[in-house]
Amino acid sequence: MxxxxxxxxxxxxxxxxxxxxxxxxxxxxxxxxxxxxxxxxxxxxxxxxxxxxxxxxxxxxxxxxxxxxxxxxxxxxxxxxxxxxxxxxxxxxxxxxxxxxxxxxxxxxxxxxxxxxxxxxxxxxxxxxxxxxxxxxxxxxxxxxxxxxxxxxxxxxxxxxxxxxxxxxxxxxxxxxxxxxxxxxxxYLFDNRYGTGQSVWDGINRTTNLVVAGKTVVVVGYGWCGKGVALRAKGLGANVVVTEIDAVKGVEAYMDGFAVLPMSEAARVGDIFVTVTGNRDVIRGEHYDVMKDGAILSNAGHFDVEVNKLELAERATSVRRVRHNIEEYSLQDGRSIYLLAEGRLVNLAAGDxxxxxxxxxxxxxxxxxxxxxxxxxxxxxxxxxxxxxxxxxxxxxxxxxxLGITIDKLSAEQSAYLDSWQEH
Incomplete structure (x- = not known):
């Protein structure tokens, strides 16, 4: 056979x-x-x-x-x-x-x-x-x-x-x-940063068919994936806010030119949210309570636990599919929050x-x-x-x-210099 x-x-x-x-x-x-x-x-x-x-x-x-x-x-x-x-x-x-x-x-x-x-x-x-x-x-x-x-x-x-x-x-x-x-x-330098950065926005843009320029994008997590997502959002003309739990990464995001806020504040200003933490419940009930009408939620972490779907559903009077890979959660106060790709990896579940x-x-x-x-x-x-x-x-x-690119090589003398503590 x-x-x-x-x-x-x-x-x-x-x-x-x-x-x-x-x-x-x-x-x-x-x-x-x-x-x-x-x-x-x-x-x-x-x-x-x-x-x-x-x-x-x-x-x-x-x-x-x-x-x-x-x-x-x-x-x-x-x-x-x-x-x-x-x-x-x-x-x-x-x-x-x-x-x-x-x-x-x-x-x-x-x-x-x-x-x-x-x-x-x-x-x-x-x-x-x-x-x-x-x-x-x-x-x-x-x-x-x-x-x-x-x-x-x-x-x-x-x-x-x-x-x-x-x-x-x-x-x-x-x-x-x-x-x-x-x-x-x-x-991580290429796949996580450039790959995630591009593919996340490929997935969001093809799914929503909405403009990014001028909107406020909240990137939740500033590891290598978050860096890529934020960089590409900036390139598309967004105002970028980063949330972090790591002080060093918070400083890095600030020096890269992004606003850094706790999620309790970022939730109030964001138009599009992208989670890239690897942790659960980084967007949850109290954040939904203060979000703008029409806020869009997406996840680029491996599991669909970063956006708490249960607490979102508990606040909704109805849930309906408004486009392929977009669910609208209608809240009791009349606001709507949109979830892309069921909270799963937006770059793969809603893209290639x-x-x-x-x-x-x-x-x-x-x-x-x-x-x-x-x-x-x-x-x-x-x-x-x-x-x-x-x-x-x-x-x-x-x-x-x-790519047809060549780079330099160390000479024997340069290698010896680097390997010795006695050479000056």
């Missing part, structure tokens, strides 16, 4: 007939991911995953699909599922099945079905995993520890997932090594996610980190480790080469 036939028999997707459109999407991003293409050529030669099973949970759209194909080119039997019910693209799933990848994913499944799709993706008892937000890790350490029998290690994509992993490591419950891809420089050229670097790190953890899992132990700097630097070097 061919791998494509096996994948077709085992997969759970919406509709295999959607595959042609999915192939076009994957072909488009492949043409714009030169770093990942270079790694694919290396994997095809070296076959680092030959005979291994790899399970991936990421936002299942075209760029993720191409990463799956690169890992498959390295000899792996690949199974993939989504990491958010609203970011899965059914045509991309169908195309992957035709390419021999087993897929357990559909757009917008019911919560219990979504959970079962994650579990099904792990029932192959993988050797390696790529996770996004820590859901696979959680299942393997709680409900289905029997499925982790072969796991050598894996790589985690997001801040939220790394926070969960480090808590597990601290508690002594993590049973295999995980590479914190999100903490690599070629991830980060640009391909950005995810080229991130997914190159994922592929190389997966090889690293496979090669070094016994030496690493049950810990969360950073991406080795050599891999980070290699991805940056490949990216520069793909």
């Amino acid at each position: 061919s791998q494509s036939t096996k994948a077709a028999q085992d997969s759970i997707i919406h509709d295999i007939s959607l595959a042609p459109e999915g192939h076009l999407k994957i072909d488009w991003v492949q043409a714009h991911m030169p770093v990942l293409n270079r790694i694919r050529e290396q994997f095809e030669r070296e076959q680092p995953f030959k005979g291994l099973k790899v399970t991936i949970s990421l936002h299942l759209e075209a760029k993720t699909a191409y990463l799956a194909k690169v890992v498959q080119a390295g000899g792996a039997e690949v199974t993939i599922t989504g990491s958010n019910p609203l970011s899965t693209q059914d045509d991309v799933c169908a195309a992957l099945v035709e390419d021999g990848v087993t897929v357990f994913a559909k757009y917008n499944p019911e919560p219990e079905e979504y959970k079962q799709l994650l579990i099904r993706a792990l029932e192959n008892k993988p050797d390696l995993i790529i996770d996004d937000g820590g859901d696979l890790i959680s299942i393997l350490h709680t409900e289905r520890p029997d499925l982790r029998v072969n796991v050598r290690g894996g790589a985690e994509e997001t801040t939220t997932g790394i926070l969960r992993l480090k808590a597990m490591e601290k508690d002594g419950t993590l049973t295999f090594p995980m590479v914190a891809v999100n903490d690599a420089q070629c991830k 996610g980060h640009p391909a050229e950005i995810m080229d670097m991130t997914f190159a790190l994922q592929a190389m980190s997966l090889k690293y953890v496979n090669d070094q899992h016994e030496q690493i132990g049950n810990k969360v480790v950073n991406v080795p700097y050599e891999l980070d630097e290699q991805v940056a070097r490949y990216k520069l080469e793909s």
